[in-house]
Amino acid sequence: MSSGKTPWKSIAILLIAIAAGLVAYDIQLHGTFQKSVTGRVLKDYGVLAAWNQSRARANVYYKQSRNWINKNGPVYYAKVDKVIGPYVAIIKEKVLLGLGIVWDALLPLRQWTNKTLPPIWDNINRNYVPKLVEIANRSIHALQLILIDIGLWIQTNVLTGSLSVENLQKLLVTYTTKAQESASDAYMWVAKRLQA
Secondary structure: OOOOOOOOOHHHHHHHHHHHHHHHHHHHHHOOOOHHHHHHHHHHHHHHHHHHHHHHHHHHHHHHHHHHHHHHHHHHHHHHHHHHHHHHHHHHHHHHHHHHHHHHHHHHHHHHHHHHHHHHHHHHHOOOOOHHHHHHHHHHHHHHHHHHHHHHHHHHHHOOOHHHHHHHHHHHHHHHHHHHHHHHHHHHHHHHHHHH
């Protein structure tokens, strides 16, 4: 029975996959990311500059954090080790003792499995594994053929006319522009409210 809910997660993943495919096709069509329509649009709207600035800032914070950890980590580790080190040693000793007792208690089970399992594994390897490998190989080949057929069908029947890659890219650029304008308007509205 279906729950009647819209599968938003699946729809979002599908849309992301389609967008990634269109961007990849655009890059492949124009040779490089900088020459692609996607790259030019992102550069024109300042997204690439913002990305590079964010990446540089994140890199600075990462280096600062790493330097702080390299400098202060050993000091804090020494303090923690001084306090809980003896307790950790006692726990380690008790765990090893307990594992030794369990190991000894499982001796009859280990002897039984050493005697019983090898013939079973030999039977499986001799009678079932080759058949399973053959079935898997045939299934993979059939799946490859199906995926090739689906790709050709989509290319000839779906990505044509108003759903052509170029039209979908134009639509994506239009929606991206509108989203950026809406975000800018919202930011300006919030800034005005905060200044008042």
